[in-house]
Amino acid sequence: MKMIHCGDIHFDTPFTGLADARKAALRQEDVRRTFGRIVALAAEEKADLLLIAGDLLDGDTASPETIRYVQEKLGSLVDTRVFLCGGNHDPVTPRSYYRLLDWPDNVHIFDTQMECVPLPQWNACIYGCSFSQRYEPASLLAGFRVEDPQKCNLMLLHGQLVGTGQQSQYDPIYEADIAQSGLTYLALGHTHTYTGPLYAGKTCYAMCGCPEGRGFDEAGPRGAVVAEVDADGASLRFVSLCRRQYHTVTLDVTGAAHHEELADRLRAALPGTAEDLYQIVLCGEAAFPVNSDVLLDGLPCFSAKVVDETRAQLDLVALREDFSLRGLFVDELLQMEDSPVVRRAMQYGLAALSGEKVVL
Amino acid sequence: MEIQQITIEQFGKFRDTKLTFGPGMNVIYGANEAGKSTICAFLLAMFYGMPNDSKKKSTRENVRARYMPWGEEKMAGSVAFTHAGKSYVIERRMGDVRRKDKVTVRDGATWEEVVIPDKEEAGRYFFGIGPEAFRKTLYTGQLASVISPDKEDEVLDRLANLRQTGEEDVSYQRASSQLTSLLNSLRSVSGRAGRMPALEEEIASLRAEEERSRSVLAQHREDLARVGMLAEDSARLSAELAALEAQRAQSVRQGQYAEYRRLKDELATLTSRLQPDKLEAPNRKLAEVREAMEREKRFSDGSRADYERACQLRRREADLARQLSEEETHWEALRALEKERDSIPDIKGVNLPMLVLGLLVMVIGVVCGVVLHPILFAVFAVGIFLVAVSCLSIREQQEAQQKRRTLEAMIAEKRKTVDALGRDKLVSEREETQAELNDLLEVYQVKTEQEILDGLARRESLEKEGTALEREIALISEQQEAVKKDIDRVTAHLASFPFTEETREDDEQVLPLTELNAQITAKNQEILACETARREIAYELAHRLDGVRLPAEIAEERERKEEELADLGEKYEALSLALAAFAHGYETLKQDFAPVLSEHVGAILRRMSGGKYADVRVNDRFELCLKPADGGPLVDAAYVSGGTYDMIYLALRLGIIQTVLGVNVPLLVLDDSFSEYDDARTKAAVNLLGEVFPGVQVLYFTCHASFLSIAEGAHVVRLA
Incomplete structure (x- = not known):
């Protein structure tokens, strides 16, 4: 049987690192569209099942509009059964939308106790358990065994993969438990990066990752997993579905005489497309004060921000020898540990002493 | 640098004035009001221009207004001088505002214009310092030469630098205040205002x-x-x-x-x-009554009138009867009267015989009496008696006549009455009346009129009875009708039920x-x-969600602002750090310059005071503290006497000049600075100048002629 395994969509959760309210609104829309693409993928691939491994939304901040959208989309998959489990952000509480609303017939939301839903068509059954609150320090998988090892046994679960003896507030999952479970395929959610197929015992398991990155720490392609599972095992295929990717680019400004040169260097160094988000880290020694706005002007990107880690190319060493106010000032600052604050202080002080207008 | 000549075309009181100077000491001598200050101002104006103090209305402060020649709109002049081996001429024209000024710097030999940086303040180039510094160092004024630091304190800056950097001037104050104001814009001192x-x-x-x-x-x-x-x-x-x-x-x-x-x-x-026969009895009764009424038909309303009439007749008849009887009575009375009259005896009134007798007796009596014997008067008496007796009957007669007369009158009266009554008429009327009455009674078939009344009463009572019966009948009919209607109604109502007695069911009680x-x-x-x-x-x-932003959106905005705040925080820290480093550096420098200045000033002061003061300490506010050579206590310069004060501050000035400019002092301008000194001290001061600043041109303005003799060999310029 074929299934789409996705999770951690995080509807209506804030994006960070966007300098612009408009961009933030667009990113929220991106998430909605990507979800639409997941549903479309399920239809395209004629998937039998769509598994959503938790954190679809945030229970406290989800808007009714989003819920309506999700229900509509899921309801439109007439030939696919949808299974959903609640994660740490969207636990199935008495006041959760999972309980308060009527969901389409083809959608099954797992209860807070391990349940089994038979899939007789494929001689399979699917287990699942939702978070009942924001924290589940006790492992939900502990001691689990399948009822009928002959069947194709699936499980949908949200939790954190931890090593033996480690703890987690978010349903710690131990390899030993997976190995002993007897499951054919364990569809996991919580970690935002696709792990690739992992094995423990005869169980194949994977974290599908989130379909749309949310920050520069989530760089690279994101999407969902198409899994083909039968009683013997599972084969996984990753499909990239994200609208935009995050990239961090390091740009050495040493030797550049003006902004244009830098801009050219930058353009050449961009790894992604004009749809993507960039974080540009400037390093090296700047011969002139680098203005972020000028540098980013006309850059083909969705959004970009500059992190300035350059050093000004001043003959500070010479200056510090000068027994003058300037000299003493430079000397004092150079004695401190280098940091952005110290560098700024140097910049402000020297400008002020030269009688220039200091621009913050 | 040596100023060779100044040409004042018009400035203050001067018109087309040329003054020539030589190297070394130059004494410009003139009485008060001669224009020494004007020339100083002119020099300053030539090299540095004049400020635009248009806001200062007071002429004293507004230098342009002050020196603008009366009735003129411009000031003009030129200065010829040498500098670093070359000769120059500065020409300047000034109007009432800075914008109308025009300055040219020319090569003194070729008269070509030379390009110097900032010719508006050419002094910076030629003297190497700005106008404020010039005023505080090279120019020494007349009045108390207190030096104080101000915002644009070049002197302090230079002192702080200890030597000319040759670069643009650095101003600790200016730099520090710029950073401070940026700091305050981020977060004010009170902590309540600012971007943060x-x-x-x-x-x-x-x-x-x-x-x-x-x-x-x-x-x-x-x-x-x-x-x-x-x-x-x-x-x-x-x-x-x-x-x-x-x-x-x-x-x-x-x-x-x-x-x-x-x-x-x-x-x-x-x-x-429903009783249909209830009406029987009354109806019957009614019929009876009607019958009775029929019988008594004759007694109708008109009967009352007839009754009245009958009564009237009866009364009339009675009345007539009475009258007749009365007439009878009267007739009887008349008869009686006549009878009585007739019975009255004829009475002779007077018994004439007796009377005559009597009279005779009387006369007899009297005559007898008189003639005969008085006793015969008794005969008189008897005669009277006889008369009297005879008259007795008179009265009777009279009485009877009277009676007769009365009776006659009465009879006449009575006859009249009887006649009036008219017996016959009465009788006939009575008969008529009786007849009418009888007729009337006959009509009613009664015997007395009372019976009419009775009959009428009977009739009326029958009528009443009849009416009552009718009413009763009507009432009963109505009632019966009503009952009939009710019966109909109830019957209809019963018919309206969907069931009948037979078809209805009984279900359990609720x-x-x-x-x-x-x-x-x-x-x-x-x-x-x-x-x-x-x-x-x-x-x-x-x-509920109308107009409410979603938490994600708000959180995003908040995070953006938090990032901004963090960035500003970093900038704030950086500014604070820079300011601290400034202050620290400045302190370090001040700690350094003070000794150097003190040393210079000390040396000058020692020479000036002839060794009286051994040492001096100068602080960053240019306050001096003196140490006498004889080991006495330290003296605060503020407390010394006027002359000493001047001396000390002169020393300070010269010391500053030395410290700041080193030996490259272009020029010294002194405005009667030694006026308070005695001759000896003046001489010493002049010599000091020569020692401390050898070869430097000095322009000494004075109004004291004595100075001329003290300053031997000086070039003298006399002002008219």
Whole structure:
């Protein structure tokens, strides 16, 4: 049987690192569209099942509009059964939308106790358990065994993969438990990066990752997993579905005489497309004060921000020898540990002493 | 540098004035008001221009106004000088505002214009310092030469630098204040104003908005839960209502049965009240009465009048009878009277014989009496007696006549009366009256008029009876009609029931209708309340989120602002750090320059005072502290006497010049600086100048002629 395994969509959760309210609104829309693409993928691939491994939304901040959208989309998959489990952000509480609303017939939301839903068509059954609150320090998988090892046994679960003896507030999952479970395929959610197929015992398991990155720490392609599972095992295929990717680019400004040169260097160094988000880290020694706005002007990107880690190319060493106010000032600052604050202080002080207008 | 000549075209009181100077000491001598200050001002103006103090209305302060020649609009002049081996001429024209100024710097030999940086303040180039510094160092004024640091304190800066950097001037004060104001713009001293507090407030308010948004969403979920429960309630209530309705239908039916029975009973009662023969008796009676009335027909309304008439006749008749009887009586009376009259005897009144006798006796008597014997008067008496007796009958006669007369009168009267009565007429009238009366009585077939009245009364009572009977009959008929109608009505009503006596069923007893109705009303109200609540919630669900931003959006804005705040925080820290480093550096420098200055000033002061003061300490505010050579206590320069004060500050000035400019002093301008000194000290000071600043041109302005002799070999310029 074929299934789409996705999770951690995080509807209506804030994006960070966007300098612009408009961009933030667009990113929220991106998430909605990507979800639409997941549903479309399920239809395209004629998937039998769509598994959503938790954190679809945030229970406290989800808007009714989003819920309506999700229900509509899921309801439109007439030939696919949808299974959903609640994660740490969207636990199935008495006041959760999972309980308060009527969901389409083809959608099954797992209860807070391990349940089994038979899939007789494929001689399979699917287990699942939702978070009942924001924290589940006790492992939900502990001691689990399948009822009928002959069947194709699936499980949908949200939790954190931890090593033996480690703890987690978010349903710690131990390899030993997976190995002993007897499951054919364990569809996991919580970690935002696709792990690739992992094995423990005869169980194949994977974290599908989130379909749309949310920050520069989530760089690279994101999407969902198409899994083909039968009683013997599972084969996984990753499909990239994200609208935009995050990239961090390091740009050495040493030797550049003006902004244009830098801009050219930058353009050449961009790894992604004009749809993507960039974080540009400037390093090296700047011969002139680098203005972020000028540098980013006309850059083909969705959004970009500059992190300035350059050093000004001043003959500070010479200056510090000068027994003058300037000299003493430079000397004092150079004695401190280098940091952005110290560098700024140097910049402000020297400008002020030269009688220039200091621009913050 | 050596100023060779100044040409004043017009400035202050001067017109086309040329003054020539030589190297070394130059004494410009003139009385008060001669224009020494004007020349100083002119020099300053030539090299540095004049400030635009248009805001200063006071002429004293507004130098342009002060020196603008009366009636003129411009000032003009030129200065010829040498500098670093070359000769130059500065020409300047000045108007009432700076913008109207024009300055040219030319090569003294070729007269070509030379390009120097900032020719407006050419002095910076040629003297190497700005106008303020010039005023504080190379130019020494007349009045108390207190030096104080100010905002644009070049001197202090230079002191702080200890040597000319050759670069643009650095101003600790200026730099420090720029950074401080930037710092305050980020966060003011009070901590309440500035970009950072503003951002902090915005962040706080966004947090609050986020909280509110979350709680609105939570409320939304609560409402969804409630909606579910209300739906259940609604279904339950509807079922309960249906049950009650069914019970009510039953109750209604039972009520109908009861009603049916009641109506049946009513019908029976009514039917029993139907008595058609009730009218028989009265009708009969009525007929009798009518008959009787017929019989007494003759007694009608007119009868009363007849009765009246009959009575009247009777009375008349009686009256006539009475009159007749009266007449009879009168006739009788008359007869009696006549009879009586006739019975009256004829009485001779007077017994004449007696009378005559009597008279005679009397006369006799008298005569006898007189003639004869008095006793014969008794005969008189007897005669009187006889007369008297004879007259007795007179009275009787009179009485009888009287009586007769009376009777006659009465009789006459009576006759009249009788006649008046007219017996015959009376009789006939009486007969008439009697006849009429009898006729009348006959008509009524009665014997007396009273009977008419009786008959009338009978008739009337019969009438009354008849009317009463009629009324009774009518009433009874009405009643019977009513009963008939009621019977019809009830019959119809009974017919309207969907069942008949035979077809109705009896089912089990339920609660009385009123109670069921009350319960149904209550249930309906519950349902209504439930529906209202549902509607309200539906409305809330639809609208609660209107105008409310989602938490994600608010959080994003907040994070952006927090990032901005962090960035500003870093900048704030950097500014603070820079300011601290400034202050620290400045302190270090001041700690350094003070000794150097002190040393220079000390040396000059030692020379000036002829060794009296050994040492001096100068602080960063140019306050001096003196140490006498003889080991006495330290003297604060502020407390010394006037002359010493001047000396000390002169030393300070010269010391500053030395410290700041080193030996490259271009020029010294002194405005009667030694005026307070005695001759010896003056000489010493002049020599000092020469020693401390060898070869430097000095322009000494004075109004004291004595100076001329002290300053031997000086080039003298006399002002008119």
